[in-house]
Amino acid sequence: MQNTNNTNETVGSFQWVTIYKAENTLEANILKGLIQTSGIECQIKGEMLQGAMGEIPFDQTQVSVQVYAIKERHARQILVNYQQVKQSAPDWVCPNCNEHNGSTFDFCWSCETSKND
Numbered sequence: 001m002q003n004t005n006n007t008n009e010t011v012g013s014f015q016w017v018t019i020y021k022a023e024n025t026l027e028a029n030i031l032k033g034l035i036q037t038s039g040i041e042c043q044i045k046g047e048m049l050q051g052a053m054g055e056i057p058f059d060q061t062q063v064s065v066q067v068y069a070i071k072e073r074h075a076r077q078i079l080v081n082y083q084q085v086k087q088s089a090p091d092w093v094c095p096n097c098n099e100h101n102g103s104t105f106d107f108c109w110s111c112e113t114s115k116n117d
């Protein structure tokens, strides 16, 4: 008896699904690290486009964070935690030079103006 169908049985569970579209490669890698810390395999799609920024539309520079479908639920719980932390400290715009700064920066990365000035 030949079983030619055995490779199809687990396809649904082992397909990559996008669970998050990161704003940039940095954020995608932070999430990848978080997810992998929990023992979930994770990959990033689209980060190669970052090198061509400026020549392609902004929405195409987004980076997809992907996990296997079987781990999707677990990974999304990690994301919810991440987003709660992120929202508690929103990104900010420098009052001096109008540069956009990530929530983890206390000083403008461009002109070093303090966040609270």
Ligand SMILES: [Zn+2]
Pocket (backbone or CB within 6 Å): 094, 095, 096, 097, 098, 099, 108, 109, 110, 111, 112, 113
């Ligand atoms: Zn600034």
